[in-house]
Amino acid sequence: MDNFEINPWDEYTIVFKALSDLTRLKIIWLLLSIDSKISVSEIKDVLEENQYNISKHLKVLKNAGLIYEKKEGKWSFYYYRVKDDLFDKAIRATVKSIPNNLMDGEISRCQKRLSMRVDGKCVVGSEQWNNLKKKDKL
């Protein structure tokens, strides 16, 4: 089921492929930017995509070795998987070199969204979130 690497090149092409999708690139950008964990529904609200696609994209990123997952209660939190090899370091520098202003909307939504966590738990219903968004015109 999981693809067993045959070609040593796969390790590299799979990462480029993972980053070649806008939603996935934004997820990685966010993770590197906030430098901490983020849950599926938080990503969903920040990127304004639906839940199942976010889940699928996260799977691709995980498969590429770029992120890892840690469950806390009913939440799945995702983290950037930092490695200390040259390739990963360069990949991080590459993603970080993408100008912040392309993420303006996402950044403000992300700040709002993450600030709603109650001691590490993201206990926010989508109604509350949508109200907040409307109020702040995000």
Added chain:
Amino acid sequence: MDNFEINPWDEYTIVFKALSDLTRLKIIWLLLSIDSKISVSEIKDVLEENQYNISKHLKVLKNAGLIYEKKEGKWSFYYYRVKDDLFDKAIRATVKSIPNNLMDGEISRCQKRLSMRVDGKCVVGSEQWNNLKKKDKL
């Protein structure tokens, strides 16, 4: 015909997509490694792919802004398009971080092949090349 960039993100995702194919990644690796030009048939011999696919991959790379082309007589030479922005710098570092040993075969074929140029022109028929390859067991 040419795709007119709509989303500023395209500039980035298109590069990752371009590098997500093994043949294309090898072409870029080679270009950065030799730090000069290379013709289509040289690439073809070095990577042992057919001519029309090489041409198509080069088109994708060109479209991504990673390379440019300069015709000399009947040859098309391709060059890495160096930009001095952070993103391109990071992309180059990323590709360069891929270990040389993955390209061992390609490197020796490339050295042989490029050394056959006669004052900048790659005037080598495929028979000659194939003979040389056989002789040197490449």
Added chain:
DNA sequence: TTTGTGAATGCACTATTTTGCATATTGGAA
């Protein structure tokens, strides 16, 4: 102008990806 070599392209076919929708699964709260 004819011929040959290097390179590009159009088309059909196959393969891979992405998406939407419906349906699971998991774990906490009532």
Added chain:
DNA sequence: TTCCAATATGCAAAATAGTGCATTCACAAA
């Protein structure tokens, strides 16, 4: 338990991408 919110997944449709083959284009040498 039962219910609900968070997340994952199976499947089919739609969109993209890669390949092979034939053909065409470009250019230079005969």
